[in-house]
Amino acid sequence: MSLVISGRIVPLTLNGNVSSSEKDTFQGKVWIGDDGRIERVTRGNASAPRNGFDKAAVVDVGSSLVLPGFVDLHSHLAYATLPLWTEPGRTKPFLHHDSWPSASTYAGDITWPAYAFIESAPHELLAYAEVRALVGGTTSIHGSPPKNRPLDGWMVRNVEDETFGGSVSLNRVLTSTLTLKPEVLATRSAQMKAGASFIYHCAEGQANSIVESEYQSARKCGCLQRGFVAIHTNALNPDDYDAWTEPGTIVWSPFSNLWLYGSTTDVPSALARKIPVCIGSDWGPSGTRNLLGEIKVARLVSKSKGWRLTPFDLVRMITCIPGDALVGPWAVQAGRLQPEALGDVVVIKADQAEDAFARVLAATEKDVQMVVIGGRPLYGNPGLMKAAKATFPSNLKIAGAKRTLSMAKLEDRSQPWTFSEVLARMEQVRANPKKEIDAAKNAFAAGRLTDTVPRLRLALDMPLGKVPIGGLPKDLGEVVVPLIQPLEHDAAFFASIKGRGFHGGLLDGLGKFYS
Secondary structure (H helix, E strand, O other): OOEEEEEEEOOOOOOOOOOOOOOOOEEEEEEEOOOOEEEEEEEOOOOOOOHHHOOOEEEEEEEEEEEEOEEEOOEOHHHOOOOOOOOOOOOOOOOEOOOHHHOOOHHHHHHHHHHHHHHHOHHHHHHHHHHHHHHOOEEEEOOOOOEOOOOOOOOOEEOOOOOOOOOOOHHHEEEEOOOOOHHHHHHHHHHHHOOOEEEEEEOOEOOOOOOHHHHHHHHHOOOOOOOEEEEEOOOOOHHHHHHOOOOOEEEEOHHHHHHHHOOOOOHHHHHHOOOOEEEOOEOHHHOOOOHHHHHHHHHHHHHHHOOOOOHHHHHHOOOHHHHHHHHHHHOOOOOOOOOOOEOOEEEEOOOOOOOHHHHHHHOOHHHEEEEEEOOEEEEEOHHHHHHOOOOOEEEEEEOOEEEEEEOEEOOEEEEEOOHHHHHHHHHHHHHOHHHHHHHHHHHHHHHHHHOOOOOOOEOOOOOOOOOOEOOEOOOHHHOOOOOOOOOOOOHHHHHOOOOOOOOOOHHHHHHHHOO
């Protein structure tokens, strides 16, 4: 079904038929066709681009902002339910990404509870992570857990799993959390030259630490090219960026950097070498809940360091910059509202007189009025969702505001699914993880003999820490799953920041955006 959204358009495009500057905003309409692509973006009250829109759902959001959906190129969905983590008693920042997995509480606080969900409730875990992304305006996200078979039922576009109905192969977006050997990096280099993108956790840690060698290894193997998406690079010195003469993209996750290492990526040095920088939210144990939270952290860092990143700069880092990084492998534009681009849209509440980019920077989950992916309304204000003719509507409350969620079961899109059902199943696992893990393992073993389609099984994509076998303790009775975290940033999240981590108090200021 086609969809027309009328409001204050923030296209973030240089298309001459739409805008003359990426900063342009105007009252107008976004026309999304039956194929889920944008057919036209118009100013004022222009008529339909063709007859196919005579039966389109029409949504008027007034003065609210209509933006391209946010693109998060750094996340780990398997850990989305977990609270912020620190190693008790530690007084010095971790040196690099190989330091904290050996902390004494890491496995028990992070690996074991995450494992309980990936083993016992994989569908619900993915649904939780997707809904958490939606409530923050995210329409595409990286970081799906490794799995035993492909999935076709995503709500939010999963960056490495998106195939656009089979028109794009699964090996077009390659990714790795762990450090790769030179022979594998050389293969990735060849794949990028053939049109793939490679999203790689690279040189994560304090400057001059040993993990800087990961970047140098990538350089020697020919990976510093346009399709290379380097997550972090906070261990690099400014001159290291000189080698990247055909710039790809850096993904900056300032909250996680400061929380673990007390320092962050040298963004101005990368930008000075014309290397695009986007923003990623990272994971539950050391990240924000969504990109709206992370750009606020970026703002705090920029102000503290005198980097002068503007609201416009930061909004680009969660829309068109990551969208541009995916154009090569996806063969379609994300992160910009222009003809033929993905019909992925987020609506942010705003008054007519407000500066659009400052408003997005200040926005919280309560200000997200609607999220559309491929022309399908999936989440938002009940009135707007009704006007958009959302299917399978169910109720949700976010930051005290009533919202409608349109969700179907992950592997049967004809069956409605509510978030309360998702949470109920996850609470069963939390109440007795040993029982649920044992039951899931037995069911998987039995299913291998009887099921025509294998049962979904996920794996963790982060280091497991020092544990006896398979990421779990020998005695499953030791597994304790903490409270499932709210979808939005809340008072408890902000309270858990103070006096913890290695940010020197800088992250304490995040809560002021939400007060």
